[in-house]
Amino acid sequence: MQKVMALAEAVSRYVRDGMVIAMGTGLESCIPFAAGHEIIRQRRRDLVLVGPISDILFDQLIGAGCVSKVIAAWVGNVGAGIAYNFRRAVEEGIPRPLAVEDHSNLTVALAVSAAAMGVPYLPARTALGTDIVRDHERMREVTCPFTGDRLLAVGALRPDITILHAQRCDRHGNAHLWGNLGISLEAARAAETVLLTCEELVDDAVITSDPNRTLVPGFLVSAVAEVRDARAGGLPGLARPDGARHARTRGVPEPPGRGPGGTASPPHPAAGRPGELRFLRTAASCGRARSPGAR
Amino acid sequence: MRTSAITRRQVMVAAAAREIRDGEVVFVGMRLPLLGFALARALHAPRAVGLFENGVIRSSPPAAPIITMGDPPNIAGALMCTTLVDVMSHLQRGRVDVGFLGGAEVDRFGNLNTTWAEDRGRRIRLPGSGGAADIAALARRTVVLVHHERRRFPERVRYLTSPGFGTGRGWRETVGLSRGGPGRVITSLGMFGFDAESGEMVLESLHPGVTLEELRAETGWPVRAAPDLRETPGPTREELDAIRRFDPDGLWTG
Structure with missing residues (x-):
């Protein structure tokens, strides 16, 4: 089956309302902004987003009303600061109520790893005694059958789909990634299927020339879209994160009559106005990435 | 080597850097600790x-100033690029000597909150743990940096x-945390240890x-002071030069 397709078609085919979606799994790098913005354009609803640290992508999807729940360790952007859409949704239910399943980076990584390994849970020594694990639907304190130690059992979390952005892949979805990897590899293995966006679609021979670099095998992947998406999140070897772009997504445009006016957070940038997605489209229209130097 | 140009954040960064001993494995964290690690190194x-x-x-x-750990100068020239589970396994395995943390709230026993705040009776949702709960649970000791x-x-x-x-002491063992705990809290006003x-x-x-x-007026409990309460040494000329090299625009220490 032909896997290579336009991003709009890939999202239309494989992303459904109500799905559990892991994305932004690279921890600050390789954030699939183009795919996220396409999900917004296609107005998907009631999504459950999974990711340790999502950059501002989760915030945008939440602000656009696509999300009913976030399973994450940290929602925001280190450079741009607090995620105001996330805050507004949690605190005030705008544009819709948002449930949060809190994690630490390691617990969300282990939940996804358990699913990737096909086991119901993995044990850990982290987060014991914290309010994160108190009454948590996916964590239980257990006693080790070998040592008697008190451990945290982290239940498996299997996404319906994982969306990854890679530096390059072939037409089968065999992908080369480099730089810091976050939980991208585990998320690809845990999910029912993978939607892959890549900076560059390459010949099969480029992939097989360096098999250690193939970190996602194509048999996991359903769809491949070639997308220049490096600048919004930063892509090792290709581009820096674009701080100015982040800044632009925060200040503009404001609906008339709803200025900041000393409130704790700026008004919702897409509060039911016509053309509500304009600022997000601006953010999505990334320029072409610089070519990698040596290949 | 104090001059009027020295900021409290420069004092904090220099103090943080001094917490790192040569040869140690450091879980670095974000913001000021990034700078502290660069300085120590x-x-x-x-x-x-x-x-x-x-x-x-x-x-x-890093060869150039960075804002966050994912910035290219933190990746270029790295020893290794790997997965979150891989680096955090070193932490869980007990190989990390010192981890750096920040927080919206820190209490009398060095517990941190980065999940919920309150402002005039209104609950405010903060970003959450990130890796902080893991570092606090698993590093051999932690250093907390926080605005006082x-x-x-x-x-x-x-x-x-x-x-x-x-x-209090003994709590960590009771809940199943086998090591670690805060060693130092460096604030914008002073430095704390733990009894x-x-x-x-x-x-x-x-x-x-x-x-x-x-300092007492800015603290929510009656602060105990050590009998030999000292003045925190300000940054030396050498430290100050390095801080300015790694943070040339004063983004973190201005």
């Missing part, structure tokens, strides 16, 4: 190794995101120009 701890939760391991300061103001220093955190000594018996924060030094009364 460039000056007194050339064999220190830095782990970053996004999967980066490096043994040299009363609303950030309650007697007891509203929500325990990252464990310090819980309700060996009670696990309570004890003031060890005041930053230049800060009075004990001023």
Whole structure:
């Protein structure tokens, strides 16, 4: 089956309302902004987003009303600061109520790893005694059958789909990634299927020339879209994160009559106005990435 | 080497850097600690190794200023780029000597909250743990950097995101944490250690120009001061030069 397709078609085919979606799994790098913005354009609803640290992508999807729940360790952007859409949704239910399943980076990584390994849970020594694990639907304190130690059992979390952005892949979805990897590899293995966006679609021979670099095998992947998406999140070897772009997504445009006016957070940038997605489209229209130097 | 141009954040960064001993494995964290690690590595701890939760391991300061761990200068020239589970396994395995943390709230026993705050009765959702709960639970010791103001220093955190000594010494063992705990809290006003018996924060030094009364007024419990309360040494000329090299625009220390 032909896997290579336009991003709009890939999202239309494989992303459904109500799905559990892991994305932004690279921890600050390789954030699939183009795919996220396409999900917004296609107005998907009631999504459950999974990711340790999502950059501002989760915030945008939440602000656009696509999300009913976030399973994450940290929602925001280190450079741009607090995620105001996330805050507004949690605190005030705008544009819709948002449930949060809190994690630490390691617990969300282990939940996804358990699913990737096909086991119901993995044990850990982290987060014991914290309010994160108190009454948590996916964590239980257990006693080790070998040592008697008190451990945290982290239940498996299997996404319906994982969306990854890679530096390059072939037409089968065999992908080369480099730089810091976050939980991208585990998320690809845990999910029912993978939607892959890549900076560059390459010949099969480029992939097989360096098999250690193939970190996602194509048999996991359903769809491949070639997308220049490096600048919004930063892509090792290709581009820096674009701080100015982040800044632009925060200040503009404001609906008339709803200025900041000393409130704790700026008004919702897409509060039911016509053309509500304009600022997000601006953010999505990334320029072409610089070519990698040596290949 | 104090001059009027020295900022409290420069004092904090220099103090943080001095917490790193040569040859140690450091879980670096974000913001000011990024700078502290770069400083230590460039000056007194050339064999220190830095782990970053996004999967980066490096043994040299980044070649250019960085805002966050995912910035290209933190990846270029790294020793290793790997996964989150891989770097955090070193932490869980017990190989990390010191981890750096920040927080919206820190309490008397060094517990941290980065999940929920409150402003005039209104609950405010903060970003969450990130890797902080893991570092606080699993590093051999932790160093906390935090801006010192009363609303950030309650007697007891509203929500325990990252464990310090819980309700006192012995708590960590009770809940199943086999090692670690906070060793130092560096604030914008002073530096604290922890009482060996009670696990309570004890003031060890005041930053230049800060009075004990001023610090007490900004703290939500009656602060215990060490009998030999000192002044925090300000950054040396060498430290100051390095801070300015790594943070040329004063983004973090201005």
